[in-house]
Amino acid sequence: MFADSIPVVAASLFWEYRALVLRGLLVDFYIFGLAAVLAVAMGLFACLLRLSSLRILRWCGTFYAELFRNTPEYVLLIWVHFVPPLLLSLIFNAKISFSPYASAVMALGLASSGYFTETFRAGILSIPRGHIEAARSTGMSGALTFRWVILPQAIRKMLPESLNQFISLLKSTTLVSLISVPDLMYQVSMITQEQMRPMPLYSGAAIAYFVIILSLSALVRKFSEGRRAVGRA
Amino acid sequence: MRILQRIIWNSRGEFLEGLLVTAQISLIAIAVAMAVGLMICFIRMYCRPLRCLAILYIEFCRSTPIYVQLMWVNYVWPELFGWPRSFFAAGWVALALQSSGYLAETFRSGIEGVARGQREAALSTGLSPFLTMRWVILPQAVLLMAPSLMNQFLVVVKSSCLVSVIAVPDLMYRGLRLTSIWFEPIEILSFTAFLYVAIVFALSAAIKWYSDRVRSRYA
Numbered sequence: 542m543f544a545d546s547i548p549v550v551a552a553s554l555f556w557e558y559r560a561l562v563l564r565g566l567l568v569d570f571y572i573f574g575l576a577a578v579l580a581v582a583m584g585l586f587a588c589l590l591r592l593s594s595l596r597i598l599r600w601c602g603t604f605y606a607e608l609f610r611n612t613p614e615y616v617l618l619i620w621v622h623f624v625p626p627l628l629l630s631l632i633f634n635a636k637i638s639f640s641p642y643a644s645a646v647m648a649l650g651l652a653s654s655g656y657f658t659e660t661f662r663a664g665i666l667s668i669p670r671g672h673i674e675a676a677r678s679t680g681m682s683g684a685l686t687f688r689w690v691i692l693p694q695a696i697r698k699m700l701p702e703s704l705n706q707f708i709s710l711l712k713s714t715t716l717v718s719l720i721s722v723p724d725l726m727y728q729v730s731m732i733t734q735e736q737m738r739p740m741p742l743y744s745g746a747a748i749a750y751f752v753i754i755l756s757l758s759a760l761v762r763k764f765s766e767g768r769r770a771v772g773r774a
Numbered sequence: 775m776r777i778l779q780r781i782i783w784n785s786r787g788e789f790l791e792g793l794l795v796t797a798q799i800s801l802i803a804i805a806v807a808m809a810v811g812l813m814i815c816f817i818r819m820y821c822r823p824l825r826c827l828a829i830l831y832i833e834f835c836r837s838t839p840i841y842v843q844l845m846w847v848n849y850v851w852p853e854l855f856g857w858p859r860s861f862f863a864a865g866w867v868a869l870a871l872q873s874s875g876y877l878a879e880t881f882r883s884g885i886e887g888v889a890r891g892q893r894e895a896a897l898s899t900g901l902s903p904f905l906t907m908r909w910v911i912l913p914q915a916v917l918l919m920a921p922s923l924m925n926q927f928l929v930v931v932k933s934s935c936l937v938s939v940i941a942v943p944d945l946m947y948r949g950l951r952l953t954s955i956w957f958e959p960i961e962i963l964s965f966t967a968f969l970y971v972a973i974v975f976a977l978s979a980a981i982k983w984y985s986d987r988v989r990s991r992y993a
Contacts, residue, residue: 607975608971610978611970611971611974611975611978612967612970612971612974613932613933613935613936613946613970613974614932615935615936615938615939615946616935616946616966616967616970617967619946619950619963620963620964620967623953623959623963624959624960624963624964627959627960628960712837712838712839712840713839715839715841715842716839716841716936718841719841719939726841726842726845730845733849739849739850739853740849740853740854743842743845743846743849743850744846744850746842746845746846747838747842747843747846750838750839750842751833751837751838754837754838754839755833755837758837
């Protein structure tokens, strides 16, 4: 008990379980990678819907983005994990359940795709109309214009914002432990139950996340400042 | 439909109480976060010796996930500081901790956004630095940062559902509890999610309306 009050000694408990914690961290990154792919794909899709010339499609895109931007991630996570499998079971008359990994990827991917929709839309809308008209008048088709004129410029514009979105996605992957995906926080809570000493473990987890996310966001900041300097020149 | 009536209408009191707890914890958290954030912002801007500590605090709050902070406050703080003693307190402390870091930066950008000449003019008319801050800079800064302040409140409301994990009886907690009592997750969880979406959407629409109005009037 007394040893716990000395931070260095206390931290050793976190160090003792480094293999488990590290495996948990890898699970976090794994979920993050899959969810990021889903988020970008769905975000791009919904963004194209929002920019479509048909009002009904535009409306669907807006509804999609607003729905997922306004749902708390934890609520969405629980909902995706419990409700759709039951609905599917009712429809197909068979017992269906999602693995925690699948629910985690879907929920986090969908939640952040709402934000990506807006980021992409802002990036695409920032392209001056003249560029599109110029491309079209040289005889490029709509798809070619999108691929070669709009997208390269838009990506440059929305990259810093998207990188920030990825960081918040990484932060929200900590929630997956709540549906028993064995990520870092899950391992930490399991070890805590075994050792009955929450202090070093949760502090260790907080410090680990602090270091990881702070260095990532410092990288992002550096990168986007470099980007801005290049853009101005 | 019968399930809707039987469970959801009949447990409307439960949902309402949950909503009340959610509102309570969010309001307390944002109020504390604003006070602490303003203090940290002043330390960061005007108190040179403590500046490093303030930056460390801000960066820690901003780059640790809210769930990790919640667990940390709930399990570690009582052991370290002997406080907070209840789940409810741990909930609002964690929410306020997260937001105070973001708000400190919001306040700083708001204060720095006020034109330099305003401060110089106020000081040269003989106002003390405190009076300058109180009557010249803050009123203008508040106007600049009002939309970000309100957005931070939205973030607090959204993350407040996590306090159900540490058994604070908020809306999400009631939803999960009713689900385990009745075992009708489709209706109950969907209704809970719907309530959250409706609240957050209404708040964000109101914020957008308000900040558009402010922008068109003062910009």
